[in-house]
Amino acid sequence: MTTGTRTGVWLVGARGSVATTVVAGCAAMTAGLHPPTGMVTETDAFAAAGLPPLPALVFGGHDTAECPLPKRAEELTAAGVLPHGLATAVAAELSAADEEIRPGGPRPGDGRDEEELITSFAADLTDFRTRLDLTRVVVLNVATTEPASGGAGLPPSSLYAAAALRAGCPYVNFTPSAGLRHPALTDTVAACGLPHAGRDGKTGQTLLRSVLAPMFVQRALTVRAWSGTNLLGGGDGAALADPAAAAAKNAGKERVLTDTLGPGVQGEVHIDDVPALGEWKTAWDHIAFDGFLGARMTLQTTWQGCDSALAAPLVLDLARLTARAHELGLSGPLEDLAFYFKDPDGTPPSALADQYTRLLAFGTRLGESR
Numbered sequence: 001m002t003t004g005t006r007t008g009v010w011l012v013g014a015r016g017s018v019a020t021t022v023v024a025g026c027a028a029m030t031a032g033l034h035p036p037t038g039m040v041t042e043t044d045a046f047a048a049a050g051l052p053p054l055p056a057l058v059f060g061g062h063d064t065a066e067c068p069l070p071k072r073a074e075e076l077t078a079a080g081v082l083p084h085g086l087a088t089a090v091a092a093e094l095s096a097a098d099e100e101i102r103p104g105g106p107r108p109g110d111g112r113d114e115e116e117l118i119t120s121f122a123a124d125l126t127d128f129r130t131r132l133d134l135t136r137v138v139v140l141n142v143a144t145t146e147p148a149s150g151g152a153g154l155p156p157s158s159l160y161a162a163a164a165l166r167a168g169c170p171y172v173n174f175t176p177s178a179g180l181r182h183p184a185l186t187d188t189v190a191a192c193g194l195p196h197a198g199r200d201g202k203t204g205q206t207l208l209r210s211v212l213a214p215m216f217v218q219r220a221l222t223v224r225a226w227s228g229t230n231l232l233g234g235g236d237g238a239a240l241a242d243p244a245a246a247a248a249k250n251a252g253k254e255r256v257l258t259d260t261l262g263p264g265v266q267g268e269v270h271i272d273d274v275p276a277l278g279e280w281k282t283a284w285d286h287i288a289f290d291g292f293l294g295a296r297m298t299l300q301t302t303w304q305g306c307d308s309a310l311a312a313p314l315v316l317d318l319a320r321l322t323a324r325a326h327e328l329g330l331s332g333p334l335e336d337l338a339f340y341f342k343d344p345d346g347t348p349p350s351a352l353a354d355q356y357t358r359l360l361a362f363g364t365r366l367g368e369s370r
Contacts, residue, residue, distance in 0.1 A: 013143025014061025060100030173198030
């Protein structure tokens with residue numbers, strides 16, 4: 001990355017919990033207020049990869065919400081997501097990012113057709129890049145999960161994704177929404193010449209599954225059933241109360257088990273909206289497996305955490321890695337970033353250890369191209 005250049009990070013869902021935590025967290029680390037806990041790209045393995053430094057990241061985005069980022073940061077502080085005092089300490093950075101947020105859509109009553117929406121979103125991206133003299137802009141979808149698309153036309157996530165490609169921006173889908181995977185965009189994606197990655201960030205329950213499932217295979221233990229339950233509040237809890245949205249989310253959660261253990265394992269994943277949990281979630285898994293001489297055994301796991309705090313460092317990692325890939329002229333699906341996703345592009349390995357090995361090798365290649 002050339003010294004003195006700046007990289008744009010355009011967040012779809014820019015006033016949501018994840019985006020607010022990303023902006024506040026980047027500002028906090030840049031100011032030396034907090035260490036880069038959870039950021040793989042800040043470890044020694046990526047020191048020579050040529051990634052854009054955190055102070056060189058400039059934030060903007062699209063959203064249909066109107067609550068400004070400083071206010072949203074105050075709400076996240078009250079919810080226990082951000083540490084007390086941080087929203088005040090980085091208020092200037094939050095306000096600067098908020099000034100670069102443009103209206104998303106389509107909103108109720110929006111009369112624009114798909115072409116007009118894509119053109120408008122792409123123009124916002126181009127304006128952001130040229131007006132702020134940015135070397136490149138990476139678009140990341142961190143918006144609330146939309147229902148699985150089954151009707152005619154492009155869903156909002158695909159409109160934003162199409163706009164990113166039209167504006168010449170690499171794209172990352174951190175959600176289970178359709179994004180670039182909508183069938184209507186297949187030819188556009190193939191011809192775009194841009195790097196892209198997705199989908200659905202792997203932050204908790206599936207992260208653990210991608211570690212445990214290979215363990216059973218490696219120890220020749222037969223898994224009979226694997227069931228899971230998620231309890232969560234906030235915007236995601238409300239959105240995932242919609243069965244269609246939950247189905248899109250669960251497809252990614254279940255992929256790692258099918259890819260690793262094969263078909264036939266009984267059990268499902270359930271998602272329950274519990275508003276009282278706010279920004280926090282609990283994920284519980286129950287695994288039934290057979291041991292030597294058919295001995296019936298079980299393993300239960302419980303994961304409790306804050307999704308925004310788990311997701312934010314991964315979003316920053318992905319922004320930096322994708323920006324570097326774009327700088328080097330890489331194009332197509334970045335399978336080496338499967339480490340970050342429940343339902344990654346292409347056919348990478350499903351085990352987290354294997355994905356991590358590929359990620360490290362990718363970082364080495366990025367550095368060798370300097």
